[in-house]
Amino acid sequence: MVEVTNTKNTEIIGFACSFCTFKASEMAGSLRMKYPDGVKLIQVPCSSRVDPAFVIKAIFEGADGVFVAGCHPGDCHFIKGNYFTRRKMAALKEMFDVFSIKDKLRLFWVSAAEARRFVEKVTGMHNEIKEKKNAE
Amino acid sequence: MKTGIFICHCGHNIKHTIDVKKLSQYFKKYPGVTVAEDYPFVCSEPGQDMIRDSIEKQGLDRVLIASCTPSLHGELFKDLLKKSDLNPFLLRRVSIREHCSWVGDDLDINTEKARRLILAGLYSAAHYVPLEEKVVEVTKSALIVGGGVSGLSAAAFLSKMGMQVYLVEKEAELGGHVRALKDIWPARRDGKEIIDEMVEELTGKSNVEIFTSTTISAFEGFFGNYEVTLNTPKGEKKLTAGGVIVAAGFSPFDPRIKPELAYGKDKRIITTLDFERDSDSLSLPENPRIAILHCVGSRDEQIGKPYCSRVCCINALRVGDSIKEKYKDSYVESFYMDVRAHPRGGEEFFEDTQEKGVLFTRSNIAEIVPGSKGVLVRGEDTLFNEFFEREFDLVVLSIGMSPPVDNKLIATLFKITLDKDKFFLEAHIKLRPFDTAVKGIFIAGSCSGPKDIEESINHGRASAVKLYGFLNLGYAFVDPFISIVDPKRCSGCRMCEQACVAKAIKYDETKRIVHVEEAACMGCGLCNSTCPSSAVTLKGYADMIIDDEISALTEAI
Ligand SMILES: Cc1cc2nc3c(=O)[nH]c(=O)nc-3n(C[C@H](O)[C@H](O)[C@H](O)COP(=O)(O)OP(=O)(O)OC[C@H]3O[C@@H](n4cnc5c(N)ncnc54)[C@H](O)[C@@H]3O)c2cc1C
Ligand code: SF4
Ligand code: SF4
Ligand code: SF4
Numbered sequence: 001m002v003e004v005t006n007t008k009n010t011e012i013i014g015f016a017c018s019f020c021t022f023k024a025s026e027m028a029g030s031l032r033m034k035y036p037d038g039v040k041l042i043q044v045p046c047s048s049r050v051d052p053a054f055v056i057k058a059i060f061e062g063a064d065g066v067f068v069a070g071c072h073p074g075d076c077h078f079i080k081g082n083y084f085t086r087r088k089m090a091a092l093k094e095m096f097d098v099f100s101i102k103d104k105l106r107l108f109w110v111s112a113a114e115a116r117r118f119v120e121k122v123t124g125m126h127n128e129i130k131e132k133k134n135a136e
Numbered sequence: 137m138k139t140g141i142f143i144c145h146c147g148h149n150i151k152h153t154i155d156v157k158k159l160s161q162y163f164k165k166y167p168g169v170t171v172a173e174d175y176p177f178v179c180s181e182p183g184q185d186m187i188r189d190s191i192e193k194q195g196l197d198r199v200l201i202a203s204c205t206p207s208l209h210g211e212l213f214k215d216l217l218k219k220s221d222l223n224p225f226l227l228r229r230v231s232i233r234e235h236c237s238w239v240g241d242d243l244d245i246n247t248e249k250a251r252r253l254i255l256a257g258l259y260s261a262a263h264y265v266p267l268e269e270k271v272v273e274v275t276k277s278a279l280i281v282g283g284g285v286s287g288l289s290a291a292a293f294l295s296k297m298g299m300q301v302y303l304v305e306k307e308a309e310l311g312g313h314v315r316a317l318k319d320i321w322p323a324r325r326d327g328k329e330i331i332d333e334m335v336e337e338l339t340g341k342s343n344v345e346i347f348t349s350t351t352i353s354a355f356e357g358f359f360g361n362y363e364v365t366l367n368t369p370k371g372e373k374k375l376t377a378g379g380v381i382v383a384a385g386f387s388p389f390d391p392r393i394k395p396e397l398a399y400g401k402d403k404r405i406i407t408t409l410d411f412e413r414d415s416d417s418l419s420l421p422e423n424p425r426i427a428i429l430h431c432v433g434s435r436d437e438q439i440g441k442p443y444c445s446r447v448c449c450i451n452a453l454r455v456g457d458s459i460k461e462k463y464k465d466s467y468v469e470s471f472y473m474d475v476r477a478h479p480r481g482g483e484e485f486f487e488d489t490q491e492k493g494v495l496f497t498r499s500n501i502a503e504i505v506p507g508s509k510g511v512l513v514r515g516e517d518t519l520f521n522e523f524f525e526r527e528f529d530l531v532v533l534s535i536g537m538s539p540p541v542d543n544k545l546i547a548t549l550f551k552i553t554l555d556k557d558k559f560f561l562e563a564h565i566k567l568r569p570f571d572t573a574v575k576g577i578f579i580a581g582s583c584s585g586p587k588d589i590e591e592s593i594n595h596g597r598a599s600a601v602k603l604y605g606f607l608n609l610g611y612a613f614v615d616p617f618i619s620i621v622d623p624k625r626c627s628g629c630r631m632c633e634q635a636c637v638a639k640a641i642k643y644d645e646t647k648r649i650v651h652v653e654e655a656a657c658m659g660c661g662l663c664n665s666t667c668p669s670s671a672v673t674l675k676g677y678a679d680m681i682i683d684d685e686i687s688a689l690t691e692a693i
Contacts, residue, residue: 013689019573020553026205029234037240037249040689042256043206045617045677049661054682061692077551077573078660079637088665112573113555 284312286581
C-alpha cells in the first residue's frame with residue numbers, strides 16, 4: 001500500500017444524503033468527473049441522521065474537514081429533515097468557532113441532478129482546507 | 137466474525153485504476169476476513185456462484201462486495217444472499233467504481249482510497265444484524281396525474297390488468313397537447329382521432345374513474361397506501377392509491393422570453409403550435425414567402441435551455457411540407473442549426489421536404505422585425521459567413537418543449553426531484569428510467585424530458601407495467617430501516633416526538649416513554665440524531681455503524 005498519512009493528504013469526510021447528494025456523487029462518478037481522493041463519503045438516509053457527535057468524532061480523529069450535504073431546502077425527501085440539519089450544524093459551527101475550527105465544517109445542498117455542483121463544492125472545500133493546512 | 141470480501145474488476149472499469157490484486161491480498165490477511173477475492177465481474181453468473189459457494193462452504197456471516205455503487209444491482213446481490221440462506225441485510229456494498237476508480241486516474245492513490253473505503257465497509261458491517269423485511273398491505277389502485285397520451289396509455293394498461301385507476305386531469309378535456317395536433321407525424325393522422333381511440337378504451341370501465349378539471353390538493357401516507365385529496369368541480373374527494381404515475385407532460389416554449397423574435401407583437405409571427413391550431417385562416421398571398429425557425433427555446437444556453445427538444449425539427453418539416461402541398465409556388469426557407477430528424481423515417485421525411493422545394497439555410501437568427509410590407513428576418517448564414525436580411529409574409533417559430541408549468545408544485549407534493557432543466561428526474565437514467573427516488577411513484581412521458589408521441593406512449597406503458605409489478609400481489613416488502621426506542625434509556629423528554637415529521641413517535645402517558653409506530657416511520661433517522669439519551673436507533677444506521685465507518689476512514693482504528 002502507498003503510504004498516505006493524514007499529515008500529507010488532506011482528508012475530508014462527507015456525510016451525503018441517499019436521496020440527493022449521494023445520488024449526485026454517483027452521477028459524478030459515472031460521468032468520470034474528477035475530484036480529490038481525500039474526499040470520502042459516508043452514506044446516510046437523510047442529512048438529519050447526522051448527529052453533531054459524528055462531526056466532532058471525525059475531526060477529533062484527524063479529518064481535516066467534514067461536510068454534511070443534503071437536498072435543497074424545501075426538497076427534503078423526508079419533508080423537513082434538512083431544516084433540522086441546518087439548525088444543528090449552525091449551532092455546531094458556533095461551537096467550532098470558539099475553538100477556531102469553524103472552517104473545518106461545511107454544510108451544503110446538492111440535489112440528485114447536480115453532479116457538477118457536487119464536484120465543485122467538494123473540490124473547492126478540499127482545496128481551501130489544503131491551502132490553509134499547507135500555510136500553517 | 138467471518139466476512140467474505142469480493143472485489144470486482146468490472147472488466148477494465150475498476151481494474152485499470154485500482155490494483156485489485158493488491159487489495160485482495162491485503163484483505164486476505166485481515167483479522168475477521170475469511171475470504172478475500174477479486175473477480176472480473178462479480179455480478180455475472182459465475183461471479184455470483186463464487187460468492188454463493190463461499191458463503192456455503194466457509195460459513196460466511198458477512199458479505200462485502202466492493203464494486204459499482206450500491207444502488208446498482210442492489211436486489212441482485214440481496215437475492216444472492218437470500219438464496220444462500222444468509223440474511224440479506226448482512227450484505228455491505230462498497231462503491232469503488234463511482235466513488236473511486238472513476239474519480240481519479242492515479243493507480244496508487246486510488247488503490248489506497250479503495251482500501252480505506254473497503255475498510256470502512258468492513259468495520260461498519262461488523263455491527264450489522266439480521267433484519268426482517270416488513271410486509272405491508274398495498275392497495276391495488278393507481279393515481280395517474282395527467283391525461284395526455286402518456287397518462288392515457290398507462291391508464292389503459294392498468295385497467296386492462298384489472299387495477300383500479302384514478303385518472304386526474306386539470307383541464308376540462310383529456311388528451312393533452314396531442315388533441316390539438318393535426319396530421320401528426322409519422323402516423324399522418326389527426327391527433328384528436330388518436331386521443332378519442334385512447335379515451336374510448338377507458339370509458340365505461342368499472343375500474344376507471346376519470347376526474348377532469350381536477351387538481352390534487354394534498355398527498356400523504358406511504359408506499360402502498362397513499363392518501364390523496366382531489367379538488368374536483370364537485371368539491372373535495374379523498375381516495376387511497378397504492379402508487380402514482382406522474383404524466384404531467386410539457387409546456388410549449390413561450391417565445392416571448394426571447395423579445396428579439398417579436399412574437400406576440402405581430403400576427404404574422406406564429407409558433408408551430410399556433411400553426412397546428414389554425415393554419416386555414418392564415419391570410420396568405422397567392423405565392424407566399426414563409427420562414428421557419430428551428431430550435432426556438434431549445435439548444436439555447438442563454439435562456440437556460442441547452443437541451444434538444446427532439447420534436448421541433450420534425451414540426452418544422454411538417455409546416456414546410458404542408459405549405460408546399462397547399463401553395464406549390466411558395467417560397468419556404470427553413471433556418472436551422474442542424475436538422476435532427478431523429479425518429480425512424482425522419483431523414484427520409486427531411487429529404488422529401490427538400491425535394492418539394494423547402495430551402496434549408498444553416499444560420500443564427502439575430503432578430504425578426506415586423507414591417508409594413510413584410511416581416512424581416514435578420515441573421516447570419518453560418519455556412520457562408522454572411523449576414524442576410526430577407527422579407528417574409530409569415531414566420532413560423534418551431535418551439536421546443538419546456539417542463540410542465542406545475543413541475544415545482546408536483547415535485548413538492550410527491551417529494552420527487554427535478555433535473556437541471558427542471559423536468560422530473562428518473563431514479564437512474566439507464567437502469568431505472570421510469571422510477572423516481574420515491575417508492576411507488578413513477579414518471580411517464582414528456583414530463584421527464586422532451587419526447588415524441590411514440591416515446592411518451594412507451595414510457596407510460598412501461599411505468600404502468602412497473603407499478604403493476606409493485607402492487608399486483610396486494611402486499612409488498614419494504615426496507616426495515618426504521619427507528620426503534622430502547623425503553624430502558626428513554627427519559628420521556630419527547631424531543632424526538634417534536635422532531636418527527638411523520639408523526640411516527642407515540643408517547644405513552646402511563647409509562648412516560650415513547651415508542652415508534654413502525655408503519656408510519658419513514659426511516660430518516662432524525663429522531664436518532666436528536667435524542668439526548670441515545671435511546672433511539674435507526675436500524676441499519678446505528679451510531680456504532682457510522683462511528684466505526686468514520687474511524688476507518690480517518691484510520692483512527
Ligand atoms: C407543436 C407541436 C407539434 C407536435 N407534433 C408531434 C408529432 O407530429 N408527432 C409526435 O410524435 N409528437 C409531436 N409533438 C409532441 C407531442 O405533443 C408530445 O410527445 C406529447 O404531447 C407528450 O404527451 P404527454 O402525455 O407526455 O404530455 P401532454 O400532451 O403535455 O399531456 C399532459 C397532460 O397532463 C395534464 N397536467 C399537467 N399538469 C397537471 C396537474 N398538475 N394535474 C393534472 N393534470 C395535469 C395536462 O393538462 C395535459 O393534459 C408535438 C409537440 C408540439 C409542441
Ligand atoms: S429537434 Fe431540431 S429544432 Fe428541436 S431543438 Fe432539436 S435540433 Fe433544434
Ligand atoms: S426515523 Fe424519522 S420518521 Fe422514523 S420515527 Fe424517527 S424521525 Fe420519525
Ligand atoms: S428523545 Fe430520546 S429520551 Fe426523549 S422521548 Fe425521544 S427517545 Fe425518549
